[in-house]
Amino acid sequence: MDALSAAFVLVADPYVLWVVLASSLFGMFVGAMPGLTATMATALLVPVTFFMPPVPALAAIVSATTMAIFAGDIPAAMLRMPGTPASAAYTDESYAMARKGQLDLNLGTNLVFSVVGGLFGVAVLIVAAPLLAEIALNFSSYEYFWLAALGLSCAVLIATLDPLKGFVSLLLGLAIGTIGIDPAAGFPRFTFGTVELMQGISFIPAMIGLFAISEILRSSVAMEGGFEAVEGKVGSIFKGIGAVARRYWFNVLRGSVIGTVIGALPGAGADIAAWISYAVSKRFSKEPEKFGTGHLEGIVDATSANNSALGGAWIPALVFGIPGDSITAIVIGVLYMKNMNPGPMVFIQNPQFIYAVFLIFILANLLMLPLGWAAIKSAKVILRTPRNVLVPLILIFCVVGSYAMTNSIYGVVVMLAMGIAGWLLEENGFPVAPIILGLVLGEMFEQNFMTSMIKSDGSFLAFFERPIAGVLGGLTVAVWGLFAYKAVRGLSGLRAATA
Amino acid sequence: MTQFTRRGLIASIAAASAAGTLSRESFAQAAYPSRPLTLVVPWGAGGGTDATARIVGALLEKDFGQPVNVVNRTGGSGVVGHSAIATAAPDGYTIGMVTVEITMMHHQGLTELKPTSYAPLALMNEDPPGVQVKGDSPYKTVKDLADAIKAAPAGKFKASGTGQGGIWHLALIGWLQAMGLKPDHVAWVPSNGAAPAMQDLAAGGIDIVTCSVPEGRAMIDAGRAKSLAIMAAERNPMFKDVPTLNEALGINYSVGAWRGIAGPKGLPADVQARLVAGLKKAYESKEFTDFMTNRGFGIKWADPQAFAAFMEDGDQKMGAAMKAAGLAKA
Amino acid sequence: MRANDAVVGVLLIVIAAAMVAYTATFPAFPGQRYGPALFPRLLGAGIILCGAALVVRGLAARRMGEAWIAAGDWTREPGKPLTFALVLACLVGYILVSESLGFIVTAAAILAVLFWRFQVRPLLVLPLAVASSLVVHWFFASLMRVPLPRGILDSIL
Numbered sequence: 001m002d003a004l005s006a007a008f009v010l011v012a013d014p015y016v017l018w019v020v021l022a023s024s025l026f027g028m029f030v031g032a033m034p035g036l037t038a039t040m041a042t043a044l045l046v047p048v049t050f051f052m053p054p055v056p057a058l059a060a061i062v063s064a065t066t067m068a069i070f071a072g073d074i075p076a077a078m079l080r081m082p083g084t085p086a087s088a089a090y091t092d093e094s095y096a097m098a099r100k101g102q103l104d105l106n107l108g109t110n111l112v113f114s115v116v117g118g119l120f121g122v123a124v125l126i127v128a129a130p131l132l133a134e135i136a137l138n139f140s141s142y143e144y145f146w147l148a149a150l151g152l153s154c155a156v157l158i159a160t161l162d163p164l165k166g167f168v169s170l171l172l173g174l175a176i177g178t179i180g181i182d183p184a185a186g187f188p189r190f191t192f193g194t195v196e197l198m199q200g201i202s203f204i205p206a207m208i209g210l211f212a213i214s215e216i217l218r219s220s221v222a223m224e225g226g227f228e229a230v231e232g233k234v235g236s237i238f239k240g241i242g243a244v245a246r247r248y249w250f251n252v253l254r255g256s257v258i259g260t261v262i263g264a265l266p267g268a269g270a271d272i273a274a275w276i277s278y279a280v281s282k283r284f285s286k287e288p289e290k291f292g293t294g295h296l297e298g299i300v301d302a303t304s305a306n307n308s309a310l311g312g313a314w315i316p317a318l319v320f321g322i323p324g325d326s327i328t329a330i331v332i333g334v335l336y337m338k339n340m341n342p343g344p345m346v347f348i349q350n351p352q353f354i355y356a357v358f359l360i361f362i363l364a365n366l367l368m369l370p371l372g373w374a375a376i377k378s379a380k381v382i383l384r385t386p387r388n389v390l391v392p393l394i395l396i397f398c399v400v401g402s403y404a405m406t407n408s409i410y411g412v413v414v415m416l417a418m419g420i421a422g423w424l425l426e427e428n429g430f431p432v433a434p435i436i437l438g439l440v441l442g443e444m445f446e447q448n449f450m451t452s453m454i455k456s457d458g459s460f461l462a463f464f465e466r467p468i469a470g471v472l473g474g475l476t477v478a479v480w481g482l483f484a485y486k487a488v489r490g491l492s493g494l495r496a497a498t499a
Numbered sequence: 500m501t502q503f504t505r506r507g508l509i510a511s512i513a514a515a516s517a518a519g520t521l522s523r524e525s526f527a528q529a530a531y532p533s534r535p536l537t538l539v540v541p542w543g544a545g546g547g548t549d550a551t552a553r554i555v556g557a558l559l560e561k562d563f564g565q566p567v568n569v570v571n572r573t574g575g576s577g578v579v580g581h582s583a584i585a586t587a588a589p590d591g592y593t594i595g596m597v598t599v600e601i602t603m604m605h606h607q608g609l610t611e612l613k614p615t616s617y618a619p620l621a622l623m624n625e626d627p628p629g630v631q632v633k634g635d636s637p638y639k640t641v642k643d644l645a646d647a648i649k650a651a652p653a654g655k656f657k658a659s660g661t662g663q664g665g666i667w668h669l670a671l672i673g674w675l676q677a678m679g680l681k682p683d684h685v686a687w688v689p690s691n692g693a694a695p696a697m698q699d700l701a702a703g704g705i706d707i708v709t710c711s712v713p714e715g716r717a718m719i720d721a722g723r724a725k726s727l728a729i730m731a732a733e734r735n736p737m738f739k740d741v742p743t744l745n746e747a748l749g750i751n752y753s754v755g756a757w758r759g760i761a762g763p764k765g766l767p768a769d770v771q772a773r774l775v776a777g778l779k780k781a782y783e784s785k786e787f788t789d790f791m792t793n794r795g796f797g798i799k800w801a802d803p804q805a806f807a808a809f810m811e812d813g814d815q816k817m818g819a820a821m822k823a824a825g826l827a828k829a
Numbered sequence: 830m831r832a833n834d835a836v837v838g839v840l841l842i843v844i845a846a847a848m849v850a851y852t853a854t855f856p857a858f859p860g861q862r863y864g865p866a867l868f869p870r871l872l873g874a875g876i877i878l879c880g881a882a883l884v885v886r887g888l889a890a891r892r893m894g895e896a897w898i899a900a901g902d903w904t905r906e907p908g909k910p911l912t913f914a915l916v917l918a919c920l921v922g923y924i925l926v927s928e929s930l931g932f933i934v935t936a937a938a939i940l941a942v943l944f945w946r947f948q949v950r951p952l953l954v955l956p957l958a959v960a961s962s963l964v965v966h967w968f969f970a971s972l973m974r975v976p977l978p979r980g981i982l983d984s985i986l
Contacts, residue, residue: 051973137723140704141688164886168841168879175848175872181576181609182865184689185858186663188575188609189865190851195582195610199574213920220916220947221903339546345698349717388947389957392940395916396965399923399936404975407570408583409924416920427830427901428837443691446868450861451688455657455704458862534983537976568974663858 007355010055011363019056020063020360024367027064028375031071032382033390034081038068038270039326040215043208044394046330047401054338055356061334062357063364065327066118069270069306070372073110074379077103086270086306089278096294108237109244109296110303111372113252117304118365120256121263121311126358129347132319135468136344141455142463144320145448146472148441151266151322153479155437163487165430172425173438174445176201183443184450196410203439204333205402205411206418210432211326212398213419219391234376244296251281251300259305263312266437269325270306270313277305311361318342318354322441326433329440531591531770535566538760539587539595541580543573546692547714547796551624551758552596554790558781576600576662578610585616587763591770594620594762599666599755602814606821607664608828614810617761618771621778622801622809624791625757627731628660628670629712629741633700634723641728641747644707645678648685658707659688659696664826666756667693667709669817670730672824674709674744677752682824700724711756712738713795730754737795754816757799759806775803832898835887841880849873915946931980932970936962 010016023045030041041064049057072083073094080095082088097106139147152174156167179190180200191197245252255277262273281301282291291298313324314331321342323329335342340350347354375382402411422432456462464470538556542548549571556567572580577600584595597617605613630641638644648656660667668689672682685707690696693710694717700708701723708715708724712735718724726741731753734743744750760778762771781787782800791798801809821827849870858864891897903909919939927935940958949957969975 047969047975048973137698138702140699140702142704143702164879164882168876168883171872171875171879175845175869175876178869178872180574182868183691184663185856185865186576186607186609186665186689187856187865189855189869190848195575195579198576198609199579202574217913217916220912221906221909337543339543339549341694343695343698345694345717348721386949388949389944391947392943393961395919395943396936396940396961399920400932400965400969400975400977403977404969404973407572407976409928412920412924412927416917416924419920420917424830428832428834447689447691449868450858450863451659451690451699451704453863454686454688454861457654566974568976570976 003351004355006352007359010352010356011059011359013055016056016059016360019052020059020363020367023060023064024067024364024371027067028071028371029382029385030064031068031083032074032375032379033385034075034079034083036215036394037084037211038065038072038086039207039330040212041065041068042327042330043204043212044397044401046204046334047397047404049334054335054340054350054353055360057334057338058331058353058357059360061327061331062360063367065310066307066361066364067368067371067375069310070111070114070118070303070368071375073114073303074107074376075383077106077110078379079383084271086274086309088271089274089306090299090302093292093294093299096292097296097299098294100294102294102296104235104237105240105244105296106299107234107376108239108241109299111237111369111376112241112245113255113300113304114307114372115365115368116252117256117259118307118310118368119362120253120304121260121308122358122361122365123311124260124308125311125314125361129315129318129354132315133344133347136319137348139320139344139468140466141448141451142466142469143472144444145452145463146469146476147320147322148445148448149476150472150479151316151441152437152445153476153483154265154268155434156483162429162431163483166434169425169430169432170434170438173435174442175438176206176435177439177442178446183447184454196408199406199410201418201439202402202406202411202414203436204330204405205414206439207326207330207436208398208402209415209418209420210422210435212394213415214422214426214432216391216395216398217419217423219387234379237373237376244300248297248300251297252304254280255301255304256308258301259308260312262305263309263324264315266316266322266324266441269327269433270309273309274302274306278302307365314357314361318346318357319344321444323437326436329436332440531773532563532565534592535568536563536591537587537593538567538569539580539584539593540569540571541573541577541584541596541598541600543571547626547794548596548598548758550794551791551796554787555596555623555760555778555781558784558787559777562777562780576604576609576665578604578612581612582610584761585612585763589618589763589765589767591762591766591774594760594774597759597761599757599813602810602817603664603666603669603821606818606827614807614814616764618764618766619803619806619810620760620762620771620774621782621803622757622759622799622806623778623782624759625755625797625799626711626713627729627735627753627755627797628667628709629715629729630674630727630744631697631700631708631710631712631715631719631724632706632727633703634718634725636725638727641742641744644727645748648675649678649680653681653684654686656685656707657688657705658685658709659690659699659705660693660708660710661690661696663687663689664821664824665689666754667711668826669820669824670754671707671709672820673752673754674730674750676820676823677744677750678748697724712741716795731797735795735797737792755797757809757813759801759810761806771803830898830900830904833887833891833895834883835891836897838880838883838887841883842877845873845876845880848876912946915942919943927980928978929980930978931982932977933962933966933982934980936965 030036045060049060069086072087075081075083076087076091077094077098082091182189188198258277259273262268278298281298282288313328316322316324317328340346402415405411464473540552553569556569560567572583587593604610658671668687693714696708697715697718699705712726728744728747730744852866852869855866937958944954970977
């Protein structure tokens with residue numbers, strides 16, 4: 001328990017608390033602004049966290065994302081525009097409630113059950129991560145190979161609406177990841193003799209390009225000043241929440257569980273969690289006909305789910321170095337920069353940092369209650385921020401952030417190239433999140449394959465010999481079997497439809 | 500921001516006259532260094548090289564009275580950062596930490612850069628490799644392990660610690676050759692640095708890790724790995740119980756990963772003299788010695804001439820070893 | 830800009846084929862059956878298969894009357910294509926001149942151009958651009974020690 005008390009000391013540092021507060025306000029703002037996502041908030045925070053010690057750096061990311069996911073609900077209800085994609089699943093429902101005059105009840109519900117869902121996700125993280133880390137200490141390259149394979153498979157299977165295009169994105173991400181020195185033989189691939197390309201496609205500038213620059217390109221041609229909020233004053237938002245909790249307690253639990261599990265699955269984050277739990281809620285509701293008319297039930301499920309997904313996503317990120325969503329993909333980059341290489345070793349080497357992250361998660365979720373209340377109260381002012389000033393400033397932040405990652409103009413070049421590519425891909429219905437997963441997991445996948453082959457003297461059987469590796473391998477094969485089954489069925493369905 | 504306080508002005512005049520370059524031109528520029536310096540590190544933030552560079556940077560900053568920004572230029576197995584140092588303007592405002600890889604990369608055909616591409620300033624550190632095995636390994640001494648390796652067929656034992664052709668790979672090759680074995684008698688499993696290799700060792704994926712002892716410290720302290728020997732002339736004061744190869748096997752083989760400071764070729768003589776003086780002062784400071792010994796890092800000094808000779812010697816040894824192992828580009 | 834899936838598919842196949850062809854120059858891994866070329870080749874094969882599937886899908890959509898390439902609605906609105914090009918030009922410009930002009934000058938110029946284009950009140954454009962670039966430089970270069978290029982302001986910083 002020494003580590004726990006050390007963690008308390010780390011978190012109680014006034015500097016850390018100041019960082020938590022400042023990044024919470026930042027996260028609230030970014031989340032509430034339509035077009036600025038929680039992932040983007042994290043990407044913009046990275047250059048700032050670069051020179052911080054590990055604990056405040058992680059605190060900044062945890063607090064900002066926690067707030068951003070909730071804050072996305074505010075413009076969803078007021079403007080029918082989700083602040084972040086995580087609120088998209090129930091934006092229409094929320095807006096319908098607001099128009100029925102139930103804006104207060106809607107925002108109160110969103111706030112309170114975001115806090116509850118968030119705390120649930122953290123609780124699972126606190127219990128599961130150290131247990132999994134103990135098991136993961138015995139993982140060799142075989143197990144890591146299968147984990148990477150499983151992560152890549154999940155990304156295609158559940159994380160995208162169009163599996164074919166999702167798969168293309170993933171393959172493109174993996175292909176981009178092969179640029180640079182190869183992880184086994186040390187040979188420079190696809191560098192065309194340039195020194196800069198030997199470092200590979202730097203991950204965070206690529207991320208800033210894919211998520212932020214492509215968004216700036218889109219909004220540069222959709223610039224309409226500020227936003228006009230719905231009529232109606234915000235009153236006392238906590239009225240009637242007790243009744244909601246009594247009526248829908250099971251929905252809160254179910255949403256939180258689904259959210260945590262989906263968050264923990266690689267490649268799928270808060271937005272998918274919200275969509276799935278909303279669909280589940282409707283499927284099992286006693287009154288599904290009310291969904292879509294401003295009914296609270298589905299919102300309770302989904303708003304719990306998207307916040308619990310945040311904590312869930314940290315489980316594979318911390319224990320295996322496999323991101324649960326695009327936010328933790330960035331977190332892994334930050335951990336590497338702080339020499340806290342994610343993996344079971346970090347639980348032995350720096351347990352106090354891990355506990356500090358847990359404490360900050362709890363703190364941020366509790367802080368969300370007063371800050372969320374304040375954000376709701378001042379929402380109309382926040383939403384009046386002129387976008388024509390904001391967008392150019394974000395562009396400059398992106399440039400500085402990318403530059404700071406490589407300490408050279410190379411980062412900005414990568415950012416621009418990936419920004420244009422991301423914009424083009426999204427225009428054509430290719431999701432960009434799998435690209436990031438491919439970039440993060442590609443090296444892990446290839447390196448562990450190559451080292452396993454060297455260790456086993458070229459025998460494929462060795463991949464199934466160790467017990468855990470065998471189970472993970474079987475699971476991966478099963479996932480692909482399911483995928484093939486679905487694809488075949490989908491294809492015959494398509495034929496029937498076109499015939 | 501340059502501040503023209505009276506004391507600053509007097510100090511710069513004094514420094515300029517001391518360097519013997521007082522003239523109208525240098526009066527306008529003040530004495531070197533008159534603005535912030537950049538110290539390029541070819542490896543990632545948080546690692547051993549980064550930590551060493553940051554303490555050197557902090558001590559130089561104190562001596563020079565100018566900020567010294569440590570800038571990580573990572574990737575490409577060190578090529579990117581080493582290239583940034585060599586191609587910087589030779590004005591003394593960009594220097595960098597060069598590492599043992601500069602004597603190895605050009606043999607592999609990764610770059611044209613070699614030790615002579617730099618103006619060497621000072622050698623600061625050298626760490627010898629160790630021989631680490633799993634915590635519950637049957638081999639209690641390095642002699643047990645050596646005997647088992649000799650008795651086993653080629654390729655049976657697997658070792659790791661860094662990438663293919665990296666410094667710890669060459670350490671293994673050198674050790675095997677010193678025992679009269681072939682360079683590939685123990686198979687090398689490339690890894691992404693010492694930490695993942697130590698984890699794979701603890702997980703039972705590989706048999707030996709030949710990284711330096713301080714790099715394996717976390718696993719050793721946790722009891723999941725143990726160090727059987729170090730390939731050095733003397734024991735490390737932080738790890739007194741670990742014998743040298745010479746003591747245990749009578750093999751006199753030592754090779755190490757070193758770190759030094761260098762600038763781009765063509766540094767003006769007065770700038771170089773000022774930098775070497777600052778580095779010497781940093782090296783001799785108590786802060787530096789305490790910092791390095793606490794982490795178990797070895798300290799080793801060489802002035803520019805000796806450092807150049809040291810690199811040249813290492814370059815030839817590495818070239819020969821890599822050629823023998825088939826790692827060098829023909 | 831939205832292209833028919835068949836167009837995208839053909840493009841992907843061409844890129845992947847070039848990638849696979851290039852791996853022929855990669856050396857073998859000494860003593861191993863698989864070398865650095867294996868993984869890019871597998872990926873290339875995967876992309877080619879997916880590209881083929883996209884071509885099939887795109888041709889089906891084409892028969893239903895989809896255009897080969899359709900530009901977004903905004904391209905027909907006056908001024909919008911220019912705005913879009915201006916944002917890209919600002920980024921390319923930063924890459925080209927920031928090293929010689931320095932961060933503060935380049936960033937202020939970019940901000941001024943974009944503020945002007947996005948119709949910020951004319952009197953505010955310059956003060957806002959200069960003040961923001963100074964603040965960003967102060968925060969990142971002085972506090973965070975990011976080595977932002979100093980350029981022509983080198984002597985007075």
